[in-house]
Amino acid sequence: MTHALIVIDVQNDFCPGGALAVAGGDQIVAGINDAMDDFDAVVLTQDWHPAGHSSFASSHDAAPMTLTQMPYGPQVLWPDHCVQGTDGAQFHAGLAVDRADLIIRKGYNPAIDSYSAFFENDQKTPTGLKGYLRTRQISKLTLVGLATDFCVHYSAVDAAKLGFDVTVQVDLCRAIDFDGSLASATQAMTAAGVTLA
Numbered sequence: 001m002t003h004a005l006i007v008i009d010v011q012n013d014f015c016p017g018g019a020l021a022v023a024g025g026d027q028i029v030a031g032i033n034d035a036m037d038d039f040d041a042v043v044l045t046q047d048w049h050p051a052g053h054s055s056f057a058s059s060h061d062a063a064p065m066t067l068t069q070m071p072y073g074p075q076v077l078w079p080d081h082c083v084q085g086t087d088g089a090q091f092h093a094g095l096a097v098d099r100a101d102l103i104i105r106k107g108y109n110p111a112i113d114s115y116s117a118f119f120e121n122d123q124k125t126p127t128g129l130k131g132y133l134r135t136r137q138i139s140k141l142t143l144v145g146l147a148t149d150f151c152v153h154y155s156a157v158d159a160a161k162l163g164f165d166v167t168v169q170v171d172l173c174r175a176i177d178f179d180g181s182l183a184s185a186t187q188a189m190t191a192a193g194v195t196l197a
């Protein structure tokens with residue numbers, strides 16, 4: 001069975017000092033690098049928003065970390081983060097980026113956010129990752145990275161729905177934990193058949 005490590009959004013803006021810093025986000029980098037040796041394939045995802053993205057509170061004259069209604073459903077409004085070409089959008093300098101077989105970007109559509117590495121937040125626009133994995137005969141995925149309760153969560157649930165055998169290695173993830181989001185993410189991942197290791 002071909003087993004891939006999917007490393008979600010280990011980028012400067014999600015690490016301490018970044019625009020949407022996740023507590024301890026940088027603490028997982030060395031462990032992720034070490035884990036890469038144990039997999040047949042390594043995929044990195046990169047949150048990659050155009051300036052003025054619709055998921056940014058600044059685009060709505062709203063306060064960050066509030067909710068808005070988008071045509072595709074509720075959306076948390078974030079501080080500006082991972083803007084294409086900025087230092088904040090770059091991978092953490094310690095991440096072994098050279099080990100990646102594939103780097104997949106998401107969130108580049110100005111009108112739709114994309115937490116999941118598989119589908120945008122409308123839950124139907126594909127990123128192409130499913131096709132890549134299937135054509136490489138990869139059926140088993142281990143997810144690590146940032147943030148547990150958003151991009152790792154949505155990626156894991158989508159992967160399970162698509163029929164992949166999915167594990168989230170929680171010691172190599174860190175959470176935003178906003179308004180109970182970690183507890184609900186844990187529940188949703190478990191309900192979807194994701195193994196939390």
Ligand code: VGL
Nearest residue numbers: 009047078146147150151
């Ligand atoms: C993420 C919020 C906004 C994540 C990305 O990587 O979890 N969270 N964009």
Ligand code: ZN
Nearest residue numbers: 047081082107
């Ligand atoms: Zn984002």
